[in-house]
Amino acid sequence: MHVAVIGTGIMGGGVARTLLREGFDVTVWNRTRAKAEPLADDGVRVADTVAEAVADADVVVTVLFDGPAVLDVLREGGRARHSADAPLWVQASTIGTAATAQVVDLARELDVPLVEAMMLGTKKPAETGALVMLAAGDPDLVARATPVLDAMGAKTVVAGTEVGQGTALKLAANAWIASITAATAQSLALTQALGLDPRLFLDAIAGGQSDSQYAHVKGATMIAGEYPAQFALDGIRKDIDLMREAADGTPVDTGLLEALAGLYGRASDRGHGGDDIAAVRTGFDA
Known part of the structure; x- marks a missing residue:
């Protein structure tokens, strides 16, 4: 099976290598070709255009930053093959509910x-095929995508039969990630501010009902003050904005999301936008 991966950032590059390792023929395209070139050394074909990337693909996976980028590549790539021979497009970018509706309309057109x-x-999960995939869409099409999803992830959760339901679940899941990361930072900052070694907080929760492996992983990064990007801080800021947008018009109070937007925004303003989300710890510094 031939898979085209559109977008070779932190996640897309990892996914492309995983698919290649799992035996798929892989072609990639990235707006800045130089960022995709290292994949050529692994045996991935680097295309010059979206149309070239999808020309012989059975499945196209979009791993892009935002809705406009997804719409742009769908316009170009969606016209590259006759509909009777069209590859299956797997939209894997977190772009929010409104942009997803636009993508659905364009794909239908x-x-x-x-x-x-x-x-x-x-x-790391992208590079090792250990992601959790949140799928949605026509069951027959989801089944058609299953070999690719199984290679990319450790498990697939089917959120529903309509494209958009996977996006809704992803926003809810990322709200948890944004919250628990910031909560870990807050507890470490408070422990330190009160004159204690911040590692004592992690020791205190270890093995208890409130323990979280994630808190230890991100907490160690925060204590070290080193933030190599696993999930870029400006990426979660974008996602928080999408959560606020999706919650608008629902009964959900967005007070916590507003607070998170402020904390991550402060860390970004201090120069950590491209660092890992654990750099939200800097948002608690005076």
Whole structure:
């Protein structure tokens, strides 16, 4: 099976290598070709255009930053093949509910088969095929995508039969990630501010009902003050904005999301936008 991966950032690059390792023929495209070139050394074909990347693909996986980028590549790539021979498009970018609705409309207009498969995880799971895939769409199309999803992830959760339901679940899951990361930072900051070694907080929760392996992983990064990007801080800021947008008009109070937007925004303003989300710890510094 031939898979085209559109977008070779932290997640897309990891996914492309995983698919290659799992025996798929892989072609990639990235707006800045130089960022995709290292994949050529692994045996991945690097295309010059989206149309070239999808020309012989059975499945196209979009791993892009936002809705406009997904719409742009769908317009170009969706017209590259006759509808009777169109590859299955797997939309894996976190772009929110409104942009997802636009993608659904465009795919219908271009007669492009479309499902979504949100990726729950960061750099390492993408590189090792250990993501959790949040899929949604026509069951027959999801089944058609299953070999690719199984290679990308440790498990697939099917959120529903309509594209958009996977996006809704991803936003809810990322709200948890944003919250628990910030909560870990807050407890470490408070422990330190009160004159204690911040590692004592992690020792205190270890093995108890409130323990979390995630808190220890991110907490160690925060204590070290080193933030190599697994999930870029400006990425979660974008997702928090999408959560607020999706919650608008629902009964959900967005007070916590507003607070999180402020904390991550402060860390970004201090120069940590491209660092890991654990750099939200800097948002608690005076």
